[in-house]
Amino acid sequence: MTAPVLALHGGCGTLAQELLPTAEWDEVRAHLAQALRAGWSVLRAGGSAVHAVEATVVVLEDSPHFNAGHGAALTRDAQHELDASLMDGATLQAGAVCTVRRIRNPIRAARAVMEHSGCVLLSGPAGDDFAEQQGLAMVDNHWFTTPRRVKALADIQAGRAGGAIRPVSEADRHGTVGAVARDAAGHLAAGTSTGGFNDKPPGRVGDSPLIGAGTYAMNGVCAVSCTGMGERFIRHVAAYDIAARMRYAHHTLEQAASHLVHDLMHQHRIGAGLVAVDAQGQVQAPFNTLGMARGWIDATGQLRVATHQEIFDAGRA
Amino acid sequence: MTAPVLALHGGCGTLAQELLPTAEWDEVRAHLAQALRAGWSVLRAGGSAVHAVEATVVVLEDSPHFNAGHGAALTRDAQHELDASLMDGATLQAGAVCTVRRIRNPIRAARAVMEHSGCVLLSGPAGDDFAEQQGLAMVDNHWFTTPRRVKALADIQAGRAGGAIRPVSEADRHGTVGAVARDAAGHLAAGTSTGGFNDKPPGRVGDSPLIGAGTYAMNGVCAVSCTGMGERFIRHVAAYDIAARMRYAHHTLEQAASHLVHDLMHQHRIGAGLVAVDAQGQVQAPFNTLGMARGWIDATGQLRVATHQEIFDAGRA
Numbered sequence: 001m002t003a004p005v006l007a008l009h010g011g012c013g014t015l016a017q018e019l020l021p022t023a024e025w026d027e028v029r030a031h032l033a034q035a036l037r038a039g040w041s042v043l044r045a046g047g048s049a050v051h052a053v054e055a056t057v058v059v060l061e062d063s064p065h066f067n068a069g070h071g072a073a074l075t076r077d078a079q080h081e082l083d084a085s086l087m088d089g090a091t092l093q094a095g096a097v098c099t100v101r102r103i104r105n106p107i108r109a110a111r112a113v114m115e116h117s118g119c120v121l122l123s124g125p126a127g128d129d130f131a132e133q134q135g136l137a138m139v140d141n142h143w144f145t146t147p148r149r150v151k152a153l154a155d156i157q158a159g160r161a162g163g164a165i166r167p168v169s170e171a172d173r174h175g176t177v178g179a180v181a182r183d184a185a186g187h188l189a190a191g192t193s194t195g196g197f198n199d200k201p202p203g204r205v206g207d208s209p210l211i212g213a214g215t216y217a218m219n220g221v222c223a224v225s226c227t228g229m230g231e232r233f234i235r236h237v238a239a240y241d242i243a244a245r246m247r248y249a250h251h252t253l254e255q256a257a258s259h260l261v262h263d264l265m266h267q268h269r270i271g272a273g274l275v276a277v278d279a280q281g282q283v284q285a286p287f288n289t290l291g292m293a294r295g296w297i298d299a300t301g302q303l304r305v306a307t308h309q310e311i312f313d314a315g316r317a
Numbered sequence: 318m319t320a321p322v323l324a325l326h327g328g329c330g331t332l333a334q335e336l337l338p339t340a341e342w343d344e345v346r347a348h349l350a351q352a353l354r355a356g357w358s359v360l361r362a363g364g365s366a367v368h369a370v371e372a373t374v375v376v377l378e379d380s381p382h383f384n385a386g387h388g389a390a391l392t393r394d395a396q397h398e399l400d401a402s403l404m405d406g407a408t409l410q411a412g413a414v415c416t417v418r419r420i421r422n423p424i425r426a427a428r429a430v431m432e433h434s435g436c437v438l439l440s441g442p443a444g445d446d447f448a449e450q451q452g453l454a455m456v457d458n459h460w461f462t463t464p465r466r467v468k469a470l471a472d473i474q475a476g477r478a479g480g481a482i483r484p485v486s487e488a489d490r491h492g493t494v495g496a497v498a499r500d501a502a503g504h505l506a507a508g509t510s511t512g513g514f515n516d517k518p519p520g521r522v523g524d525s526p527l528i529g530a531g532t533y534a535m536n537g538v539c540a541v542s543c544t545g546m547g548e549r550f551i552r553h554v555a556a557y558d559i560a561a562r563m564r565y566a567h568h569t570l571e572q573a574a575s576h577l578v579h580d581l582m583h584q585h586r587i588g589a590g591l592v593a594v595d596a597q598g599q600v601q602a603p604f605n606t607l608g609m610a611r612g613w614i615d616a617t618g619q620l621r622v623a624t625h626q627e628i629f630d631a632g633r634a
Contacts, residue, residue: 092552098415098522099440119521120551123416126520203443204436205415212529212554234437235409237529237557244558248565256369 003299004043005281008035008056010066010293011175011194012227012273014307017291025307027085028065032295032305033314035059039179040297040317049181049189049223050088050111051313057084057107057191060177064146066293067175069105072144072195074153075202080144082195083209085121086110089188089217094120096209103187104137107193111207112136121209149198154246156199176208178215180277188277190215190223190239197232206230212240220255220279221246226293228265228272242276253278261286320616321360322598324501325352327383327543327610328492328511329590331624342624345382349612349622350631352376352458356496357614357634366498366506366540367405367428374401374424374508377494381463383610384492386422389461389512391470392519397461397553399512400526402438402578403427404536406505411437413526414444421454424510427526429453437528452579466515473516493525495532497594505594507532507540507556513547529557537596538563539570544609545582545589553581560591570595578603 010032017025039056041050061069072080084106085096095114098121103109109131113122122130132138176194183189192215194208205232207214214230216221216239224239233239239261245256258278265272266288273287275294285294295305295314303314327349334342355480356373360366378386389397401423402413412431415438426448430439439447448457493511500506509532511525524531524547531547533556534540541556550556555577562573574593582589583605590604592611602611608625615621620631 087552092554099443117518117521118548119518120548121522121527122518122520123522124520126416126518130518165334201434201436201439201443201447203439203441203447204434205438205440210438210527210529211551211558212527230518231435231437234528235404235411237533237554240529240554241561245565248562282334302595 001182002182002186003281003285004184005277006036006043006052006056006179007275007277007283007285007296008032008060008177008294009225009227009275009285010060010177012271012287012289012292013067013175014289014291014293018309025261028293028303028307029312029314031059031063031065032293033303036295036297036303037254037317039181043181043183046184049083049183049187050086052181052183053179053189053191054086054107054111057177057193058105061105061107061193066177067195068177068193070144071146071149073175073198073200074149075200078153079202079203080141081202082106082240083206084110084193085209085215086114086191087189087198087211087215087217088114089219089223092218094211096121096211098205098209099124099203100127100136101141102128102138103131104139104143107191108136110191120211144195152198170313176227178227178275180225180275182277182281188217188219188223190217190225192225207233207238210234212237214239216240216243218243222276224274224276226274229270232265232270233266234256249281253282253284257284257286261288318501319499319503320598321501322594322600323353323356323360323373323496324592324594324600324602324613325349325376325611326498326542326590326592327331327494328489329604329606329609330384330492331606331608331610334625345610345624346622346629348376348380348382349610350416352452353612353614353620354634356498360498360500363501366504366511367403369498369500370496370506370508371403371424371428373496374494374510375422378424378510380420383494384512385494385510387461388463388466389490390515390517391466392517394519395470396519397458397512398519399423400523401427402510402526402528402532403431404506404528404532404534405431406536406540409535411528413438413524413528415522416441416520418458419445419455420448421456421460424508425453427508447536469515472547473578493544495538495544495592497542497592499594499598505534505536505540505596507534507542509530509542524550524555527551529554531556533560534556535560539593539595541591541593543591548589549582549585549587553584570599570601574601574603578605587603
């Protein structure tokens, strides 16, 4: 038996601290802690890393504070198109959905694809239909909409119509949620879920539902969930590249994760972050942006959550 | 200036030689040679590896003998849903489409996505619409249909309805086309295009449009296009894993490609093949099935094509 480990992120597209009231940051951290507790209760009961990752991500999807599920970004057409993936490091089985519109919790659909479809990735309405057949909760597309996303899209589109060259903030560009876990049997898992970015072209698929790009897990090596401008993560096969550096170049997780975020992505001026855990249970959560919503449960059972540099105690698990 | 190199595959789901008349195998080889000549004429004129790969794959997509474009497999709903990707090893730029239905040559759409969309992967009707806006040739979905695929789908569905446990042949299960090239400037590129497999679930996305899974290219390392049961290639991030073994474990292309096809996929009883070229212009085309349609142009300008073990001269480039 190994000690369970759980870590999550809520995207590296965090707003500057002064742009939201203190009470709202308190709520963001409360939701991060609630997500950690949901996953931890699975692990403490002897549940699998896959199940813990799913339970953690579901809470983040249901929170309006993160760009996944309820609170997801809007496409150029003011619709929500959601992407998610889940990978079991014990079996290398994986499941994912992309550009789905009606599944309340896309991470649950990713798990159903993994376990019941014979496929790894289902796209578009077929992904929605499969989830419905599997008995998952379905919602209307506007269920995902929050006032913040409506305003963000209106601001971007008004700026474009007015010819303004407004620098698009990290918060507009991306944001994703994800989790990694090691369970008591030592198995690793990773999952990621996102709404993409505000004003994204319809049909655009980022790295989050792509195994190897946004998500990867392999027992004995690591489990990784990424956040950042997805196209660059796809081109570098970012999540799997961390595993490959550990497997073939004998880098530590810290070296491989730091290289990706602080060297490669920084050099290309790409806002990036990730959470990862290695086979020994070491957690890494690097980011090169102003902040990254994140949290983990340390070996003593203490919850830690953060949105910017400062790390907060959030009680016992 | 380096000597250009070009290689292609037409899928590892080749039928047994005795199942088709000799004249049909002759035509398959003629189409492979025609595709090689199309790509070679680009390279000889000083064109880019990306452009040569595109030109090669277009000919294979237009041939009824291969599972891509005209001749593509049919979904469970008797529709064609096509996937393709293209990657430029010089810039690591990449483009791809998945589950598109109206683009005559999905590999051209992959290039347009790479060059003009700001995205890497466009999915479904949005991919079709983007291609149409880019001025690419559009067709009705039934343009892709051939009698062989209609019969194959009917046979599979009749077998299922009758409760027959018919072993699904490699030819039913997959088939894909792809090409890799090194141009006179030493740049590498890879591209892959497919209809998936007969009777596939609607919305299913395989490895072909996924950068790192079915396709990868990185200057100084290798360019790879895979064929085989896509789900397993996704889970192992197969194309990028070859590059990663070369980058980090200093394997040769031959070692890394052989490991994938003859060790990893063979061990999982997965029919698999690939074509690849390294920075020195060495071509590899391993497969673990009965046959794999394939071809390359050697250093003397001689065309070589094959469907099973025997390799045929097909004249001068």
